[in-house]
Amino acid sequence: MEFLPAQEDLWHIGVSILCGSLIGFEREYRNKSAGFRTIVLICLGSTIFTIVSKYGVGSDDRIAANIITGIGFIGAGVIFKDKFSVMGLTTAAVIWTAAGIGMAAGIGYYGLAVSLSVATIIILSLFSKVELMFEGWHLTRVLYIGFHDTDLKRLEEIAALLDTHRIHYKRKSISKHNHKLSVVLELSSNRNRLRSFNDSMVTLDFVEEFYYNS
Structure with a gap:
């Protein structure tokens, strides 16, 4: 029984926190319901489950599937629907994406995790200007x-x-x-x-x- 985490797992966790922080900062800056801490914890939680699945026997696919299911419930919780409109869809999509990034970090795909984090920030930040341009039309x-x-x-x-x-x-x-x-x-x-x-x-x-x- 090992009481200290492996160095490789520490790298997984560190990259996960970094990626979650990048996206979480953007969400916190825009004062969204899922802010800095929430996104970091979602990303980190997905990494933790992915790391744990590595030490199980034949459990990888089941744990990954359960991560997707669990994140689906969290994402549904931030969606608000009134009689004529639906709000929170982007936040739910960010939660879903952060979980996927956390899983990528958990299996050691650091470059993919960081690249996806940067791509997510670009979509959230710069693409809003594209939406405003469309609204002008x-x-x-x-x-x-x-x-x-x-x-x-x-x-x-x-x-x-x-x-x-x-x-x-x-x-x-x-x-x-x-x-x-x-x-x-x-x-x-x-x-x-x-x-x-x-x-x-x-x-x-x-x-x-x-x-x-x-």
Whole structure:
């Protein structure tokens, strides 16, 4: 029985912590729910299970499969779904990726683990600018509007305003509560037109509140 870890295992652990720290720092900087410590521990935990599987007899595949299953539960826990939108998908994907990187470090593929960590940071950091560029061309958002009364003519005025700003829209639902009308619309346009539309919405007295769900 050995009480001290093998030097090779210490390298596995060190690289795992390094890779998890790289990704975790980016997540912490952006103030995500799965931050620095969480990502490091997920990466390290996957490495630990991978190292342990090395000392078992014929258990490698089973432990690796269980890592994937366990990480799936953690990833599902950070996904939030309301009536019209889903949030946390990117964070769940980062958790999944960090676990894979931890497994790579656990079997000694240091170059692969570090390379995947750098690639993940590039995707999270630089690709967000690509998303913003796409949003400049086309953007889809779900808009909730609450009115002060139940006058259906308000919907016609909103529709006219949308047409004025050349925004495509589709009504998803309409409801009444406490003698007040509310409607949910799906809007499609570019960022500048939506911004101009928002400025116009603020000036409407018959609109009690409005906000976007995604």
